[in-house]
Amino acid sequence: PTALLWFRRDLRLSDHPALLAAVEAAGDGGAVLPVFVVDPRLWEPSGRPRRQFLRECLADLREQTGGALVIRSGDPARVLPDLVRETGAGSVHVSADAGVYGRERDAAVERALGGVPLVRTGSPYGVTPGRLLKDDGTPFRVYSPFARAWRARGVHAPAERPGDVRWAEGLPAGDLPPAQDLGGTVLPPAGERAGLDAWAQFRDQRLLGYATSRNTPGTDGTSRLSAHLKYGTVHPRTLYAEAEQLAGDHADAVDKFVGELVWRDFYADVLWHRPETAREPFTPQMRAMRYDTGPEADEHFAAWAEGRTGYPIVDAGMRQLHGEAYVHNRVRMIVASFLVKDLHIDWRRGARYFFDHLVDGDLASNQHGWQWVAGTGTDPSPYYRVFNPTRQGQQFDPDGAYVRRWVPELRDVPDRSVHEPWTLPGGPPEGYPAPVVDHAEERQVALARYQEVRGA
Ligand code: FAD
Numbered sequence: 001p002t003a004l005l006w007f008r009r010d011l012r013l014s015d016h017p018a019l020l021a022a023v024e025a026a027g028d029g030g031a032v033l034p035v036f037v038v039d040p041r042l043w044e045p046s047g048r049p050r051r052q053f054l055r056e057c058l059a060d061l062r063e064q065t066g067g068a069l070v071i072r073s074g075d076p077a078r079v080l081p082d083l084v085r086e087t088g089a090g091s092v093h094v095s096a097d098a099g100v101y102g103r104e105r106d107a108a109v110e111r112a113l114g115g116v117p118l119v120r121t122g123s124p125y126g127v128t129p130g131r132l133l134k135d136d137g138t139p140f141r142v143y144s145p146f147a148r149a150w151r152a153r154g155v156h157a158p159a160e161r162p163g164d165v166r167w168a169e170g171l172p173a174g175d176l177p178p179a180q181d182l183g184g185t186v187l188p189p190a191g192e193r194a195g196l197d198a199w200a201q202f203r204d205q206r207l208l209g210y211a212t213s214r215n216t217p218g219t220d221g222t223s224r225l226s227a228h229l230k231y232g233t234v235h236p237r238t239l240y241a242e243a244e245q246l247a248g249d250h251a252d253a254v255d256k257f258v259g260e261l262v263w264r265d266f267y268a269d270v271l272w273h274r275p276e277t278a279r280e281p282f283t284p285q286m287r288a289m290r291y292d293t294g295p296e297a298d299e300h301f302a303a304w305a306e307g308r309t310g311y312p313i314v315d316a317g318m319r320q321l322h323g324e325a326y327v328h329n330r331v332r333m334i335v336a337s338f339l340v341k342d343l344h345i346d347w348r349r350g351a352r353y354f355f356d357h358l359v360d361g362d363l364a365s366n367q368h369g370w371q372w373v374a375g376t377g378t379d380p381s382p383y384y385r386v387f388n389p390t391r392q393g394q395q396f397d398p399d400g401a402y403v404r405r406w407v408p409e410l411r412d413v414p415d416r417s418v419h420e421p422w423t424l425p426g427g428p429p430e431g432y433p434a435p436v437v438d439h440a441e442e443r444q445v446a447l448a449r450y451q452e453v454r455g456a
Contacts, residue, residue: 001030001090002168004083006037006076008102009124010095010232011057012192013064013165015158017122022093023162025119033087033168034065037080038073038177041101047356048180049325050230053190055177057231060191062176068167071174076105077112084116087168095232096120098129098268099363100275124229125265126155126236129272139273141282141378146269147262158238185325187359188224195228196238203242210253214260217316217328218401223257224326226360229264236261267368270378278367279348281376288453289376291346300343303436304335305353307407310428310435312419313393314338316406323406325359330396336373337387341446342437347374375450384450386443393419407432 003025010016022032036058043051062069072079080092092113097106110118123129132149133139140146188198202223206213213221228234240258247254271277281287292300303309307318317331327335332354339350351370355361371377375385397403400418404411409432413421421428428434 001026002033002087003030004033004035004080004087004089004092006035006080006092006094007061007069008036008094008097008232009230010122010235011036011054011061012195012233012235013061014161014192014196015235015238016095016161017159018093018095018120019165020159020162021119021121022091023165025091025093026166031166031168033083033089033171034061034069035080035083036061036069036071037076038071039076039105040073041075041105043177047325047358047361048182049185049187049357049359050227050361051177052180052182053187053227053359054231055179056187056190057192057233058176060193060233062173064192065165065167067173068169069173070171071176073174073177077108080109081112081114081116083171084113086171089116091117091119093119093121096123096128098123098125098272100271100278122159124232124235125268126150126240126261127153127265127269129265129269132269140266140269143263143266143378146266147259150262150265155237155240158235158241182325185322187325188227190227190231190233192233195225195233198225198228199223199234199239199242203246207243207246207257208250208253211256214256215330215396216402217331218397218399218405222329226326226362226365230360230362236264264365266378267364270368271364277371277377278363282368282371282378283376286374286376286453290344290449290452292344293346297343297345300436301339301345301349303433304339304343304345304350308433309338309437310422310433311338311389311393311439312400312403312407312410312421313397314389316403319406321354321357325357327354327358328402330392331402332369333373334387334389334392336370337385338389340370340374341386342389342439342442344442344445344449347371347376384447386446388439388443390419390439 003022005019005022013019026032097103127150213219225234229236243254243257305318307315309315314335317327317335321327336350339345340347347370351367355366368377372379399415403418409429410418410421417424421432422434
């Protein structure tokens with residue numbers, strides 16, 4: 001029989017358990033029909049960088065399947081039963097989706113398929129969200145114990161890439177989704193082959209320095225694999241398995257790197273148990289937090305979004321967001337803290353902006369990354385953590401390499417002033433703004449507001 005393989009966030013052929021399940025279901029005489037459905041409910045709210053990246057991943061997947069990938073648009077609960085009828089497929093195979101919308105959609109598809117099973121094999125995570133629980137049977141709320149349980153459980157070995165897959169033929173292929181105008185934004189190469197190349201380069205050249213270099217945004221110290229992990233062109237299992245082989249003398253770097261991949265699993269797990277935290281504070285008490293709105297807040301928000309707050313590391317971060325649809329992790333924390341704690345703007349507004357502009361925009365990692373910084377999330381000691389943007393810049397970008405790369409107005413400022421150009425004798429250089437707010441004052445305002453909520 002024909003087995004239908006419905007690709008979603010798993011746009012690869014290596015280490016793909018659902019592909020193996022489809023091959024097995026098709027059996028000796030059968031074929032696998034590879035399908036991608038462009039679902040308007042996911043496509044429309046995606047920003048242009050993610051749409052373009054997805055389009056390029058699909059182009060690569062089409063090539064790797066020898067042109068067999070069938071692309072359709074519409075509601076999967078209608079498209080898939082139609083394809084099943086057209087091909088007589090006996091089963092539909094997927095990698096399980098743990099997302100808020102994905103779970104509902106899959107349940108609807110399952111109902112619409114009637115007697116044809118929707119078979120879930122594997123998921124985009126090391127440990128499928130919802131599987132790990134505390135000893136008392138409740139979900140984890142804090143990262144470290146989750147990470148301990150995750151490591152104790154261990155992760156499956158990568159799945160073999162099947163040799164020759166017999167792909168089903170004969171259906172109209174359908175067009176790739178439309179190319180997007182990105183202005184000047186430059187995206188990383190997309191698709192499985194680019195993802196595996198990026199991983200191999202990081203593994204061989206940079207992984208061993210990761211424990212120290214991951215925090216310096218002016219160097220190329222991290223893997224830059226987040227968009228690949230988001231679209232599943234590479235599975236994290238492949239990364240753990242190969243990284244662990246290098247552990248030996250470099251256990252620290254490997255441990256740190258795997259620990260970051262565990263954060264990804266952790267946030268997906270938190271969102272699985274508490275889907276409302278995509279929109280609401282994880283800590284219910286924090287619903288009472290006061291944020292600024294109105295014309296002044298709108299002006300502040302625009303200054304933040306456009307990278308003209310007068311705080312160099314913040315502006316560099318937001319300009320990196322527009323330049324590469326990506327921001328270094330350390331700087332994501334700094335710019336998020338600045339929006340919430342210096343400008344007193346609701347984290348959800350910043351999260352939305354990130355989500356629209358990031359090529360790796362992922363609901364679980366993004367919303368919970370923001371909540372962690374905003375003090376509404378899973379960080380157990382959050383409210384007094386207010387990042388000082390000047391000191392963060394001095395500590396993590398000591399020679400100003402990152403700032404100079406993204407803020408050309410500051411290119412010629414000496415190192416000692418590059419994170420506080422307002423201290424230069426003539427003030428900030430031509431074209432670069434004075435700080436929009438005074439950090440020391442706003443820090444006090446933020447702490448007072450947190451105190452109000454905590455006291456309540
Ligand atoms: P590396 O340092 O090489 O890490 C390897 C992988 O581990 C990453 O690709 C990512 O999949 C995972 N990872 C690393 N750090 C984290 C983390 N803190 N939380 C969850 N997973 C992590 N990550 C996203 O993938 N999508 C988002 O939308 C997103 N939004 C964020 C928003 C804020 C406010 C913050 C503070 C963090 C956010 N992150 C998000 C997490 C992190 O910043 C990025 O995953 C990381 O910068 C990606 O770069 P990299 O691939 O070089 O990471």
